[in-house]
Amino acid sequence: MSHTAVKVSPPAASGLSAQERAIIDVFIAAEKPTVTVADVIAVRPVTRPHAAQILVRLSRKGWLVRVARGAYSVVRLGLPGANPSADAWALAMALFAPCYVSGWTAAEHWDLTEQIFNTTSVVTSRPQRHRDRIVAGNRFVFRVADKNTFFGITSVWNGSQRVDLADPHRLVIDVLAAPDFGGGARHTLDIVRNYFRSKHADPEKLIVYAQRFGRGVVFKRLGFCAETFAAPSAEWVQRCKAGMSQGISQLDPNGAKRGRVVSRWRLRINTPVDET
Numbered sequence: 525m526s527h528t529a530v531k532v533s534p535p536a537a538s539g540l541s542a543q544e545r546a547i548i549d550v551f552i553a554a555e556k557p558t559v560t561v562a563d564v565i566a567v568r569p570v571t572r573p574h575a576a577q578i579l580v581r582l583s584r585k586g587w588l589v590r591v592a593r594g595a596y597s598v599v600r601l602g603l604p605g606a607n608p609s610a611d612a613w614a615l616a617m618a619l620f621a622p623c624y625v626s627g628w629t630a631a632e633h634w635d636l637t638e639q640i641f642n643t644t645s646v647v648t649s650r651p652q653r654h655r656d657r658i659v660a661g662n663r664f665v666f667r668v669a670d671k672n673t674f675f676g677i678t679s680v681w682n683g684s685q686r687v688d689l690a691d692p693h694r695l696v697i698d699v700l701a702a703p704d705f706g707g708g709a710r711h712t713l714d715i716v717r718n719y720f721r722s723k724h725a726d727p728e729k730l731i732v733y734a735q736r737f738g739r740g741v742v743f744k745r746l747g748f749c750a751e752t753f754a755a756p757s758a759e760w761v762q763r764c765k766a767g768m769s770q771g772i773s774q775l776d777p778n779g780a781k782r783g784r785v786v787s788r789w790r791l792r793i794n795t796p797v798d799e800t
Contacts, residue, residue: 540587543568547578548587551598557614557685558595559588591660592619612644612662614685619659620666623648624677626690626698627665627705628715633680634692636718637711645705647690647698649674667698667705676733692724697733700745702777709776709795713749717798720754727760740769748775748789752799765789 540548550567551559564575579596582588588596597615613625627645631637643656643663649671656665676694679686690698696719699706706712719725727750734742747764750756756764768790774781776795783794 540582540585544578544582544585544587548582548598555685556598557611557618558591558597560595589660591615595619597660611682611685612664613682613687613689615659615662616644616646616664617685617687620646620648620650620652620664622671622674623650624674624688624690626695627667628699628707628711630690630692630695631699631706631715633689634695634722634724636692636695636715636722636724637707639707639711641707647674665705667702673737675736692719692722693726693729693733695719696730696746697737697742700742700749701737701739703775704778709779713795713797716749717753720750725754727754727756731760731763734764734767740767741773743767744769744773744789744791745775748786748791748793752797 547564547567551563556563559579561572561575561579564570564578565572568575568578570578576594579588583590583596587599589599591597595618613629616623616625623646625633625644626647628637628639628641629643629645632640643665645665645667647667647669649669652666652668656663658664676691676697677688678691680689681687696716699712699715703709703712706715730746730750734746743764743766747756747761747768750764751761765788770790772785772790772792774792774794775783775797779794781792781794783792785792
């Protein structure tokens with residue numbers, strides 16, 4: 525998986541008691557992205573207040589980093605000054621579930637972009653107060669969606685942690701629905717072009733996913749991209765056109781409202797399109 529965490533500096537670490545060392549060793553061996561009071565109690569049967577005190581004490585000593593209310597991440601390999609051990613993807617699963625990784629981050633995983641982003645893009649059904657957030661040095665960007673729209677998701681393993689990830693076809697639908705989630709309209713076009721020219725390309729599955737997703741603008745952008753970057757069949761084109769909404773939409777929803785209109789797809793081309 526390719527993603528980059530921003531370096532953080534936990535407080536200066538100090539020595540551990542034998543009990544604290546035993547707890548930290550269990551956490552490291554388990555490779556858990558986050559630990560809580562319940563995890564402490566599972567290792568050492570104590571009261572919840574006592575377990576909470578242990579977490580706070582380990583954090584003050586620099587062996588844990590607080591990532592959310594009541595949740596901590598073990599410093600990588602228990603070494604002072606290192607980044608948190610929780611990989612950004614696994615951390616997302618622990619903190620923002622139900623969720624899955626998509627957008628430009630999934631594009632990196634499926635080799636549909638050569639760009640490297642320092643932010644992990646996540647679709648979650650959990651309400652978020654802000655569109656982006658930094659947790660334990662890892663930057664996340666969110667799209668909030670109804671859990672009923674979660675499909676086309678596969679599981680991959682990151683060490684011992686299972687991570688839910690948009691498959692290549694769902695990734696394309698997600699970035700066509702919200703091009704900024706693909707790193708902006710121009711980068712989204714690069715992702716879609718690379719998809720159509722990759723081993724992942726499956727026009728039939730794209731149509732099925734678009735129909736299930738149920739947004740007319742996705743059909744417009746999908747049909748335009750398919751004819752620009754590939755050679756879809758006439759039957760496929762008709763099925764795609766049948767899903768379009770009325771009116772003229774913009775290829776780049778955040779771009780200027782000017783540019784040529786492709787009436788065939790009811791789409792204004794308001795961003796440069798590299799067909800090569």
